[in-house]
Amino acid sequence: MYIVSKPKPLSGVQCQEFASETPAVYPPGYLRFLQQFGEGTYTGWMNVQQPDPEVLQPFAEYGLWEHDEDGPITEQQIAECIAIGTTVDGDFLAVHPKIFGLLWLPRHSEYIQVLPLQAWEQEEDSVYPLVLDEIYRHVYGSSQEGPVYYEPWTGTRSHLFLRLPSGPDSPSLPELAGMCQTDASPDLIIETPHACHLFYRHLGGYIRFNYAYGQEVAIFYEQDAQKAFADMEQWLLSKGCRAIS
Template identity: 40%
Template structure:
């Protein structure tokens, strides 16, 4: 698995033990082990591992967002007793309940709550990968990376403003004829970046491109869907590399958003 940054914010084991005593619940061992070693963060860009939250679902209990028939693993009353331990970028919740064996998946855009089994002997990321396959249709191999929450991480946002013609577009790689004559576009910009900087992990699809650099403690994001947005996510200690990347992008017709 690729670690976006080594600046973790682990949760103290004593804090989790105190939480369990206070709320009368035993947190899944793989989940607790992950938190005490790496802390909260995002896995594969889709699932967020969070500190346990006993209050979040109480606010949803009165809205009847999910059905609670005989097939539902929890009752409407138990909903408010659930502890949220994770979520998805789509707004789904991953939770536990003291009287339910397994994990509860509460979907944002559906009414059926499902139960997710997990192996107490396996890493928590194995359970998350099962959820990725079940709920997001992810088929292996898919890029495995963890982005820890970092209070100090910074971001620079830019807008890509390409010239009208390819002839006006100055190439960063003079010997690359293909990129020289290609229409100015954000995917071409990403390819220029790839040839100029050695990324440790490269993820690209029709919507987005992420170039991870371990020495940056973050990544450069090219928003293909929007066609103009570029972002540099970095740790402050990597300001020299950030400035080098920023200079490159500015020469390639990107302007900082103030």
């Protein structure tokens, strides 16, 4: 698993407190993962967060989901759920003290699910990414493609947005991404029809070429990587990009 920037791990004491404060059964490797890498975003999809027993309490009154006799929890029990993650689309991943398994509270569906996970049978510390992969397959019916990476929430991340004007002498955004790979070899490349991400360890982040919008380029970097950021910004400006104020 590629780690985008220096992790900000939770302490062992914090993780022990989470385990002792509630009788909920957390998924295998979850607390250990937080102790190793801290909170962050897994493969640009799932936000891995420390247990939060309060965020779902208001949802018990919203009437967002149907609760029939086959449902895993009642509407009132939503307030007792402990959220441990959210997707970038707004779905919740949670546990409940009286439920063995993970609860999936979807944003765009009326039914809460208990996720059947084979990874529950494993106890290795490194198994939590496998749990997340299994959740993705169950929810979306397919596996995520491309490299596995984790973006820790450091609290010291900065960014700059630039625009590549169109013109007869200007490269296209995919061409610019290719030029960047040649001139500054990245540590990891993730490219789809919609975007290209070039990851650099010395930047503590990545450059995103937003193919979907056609002109947007963004640099995400750690504040202590000013030299690397300045060099990358200057390179992009030299190729015709303009900073967006």
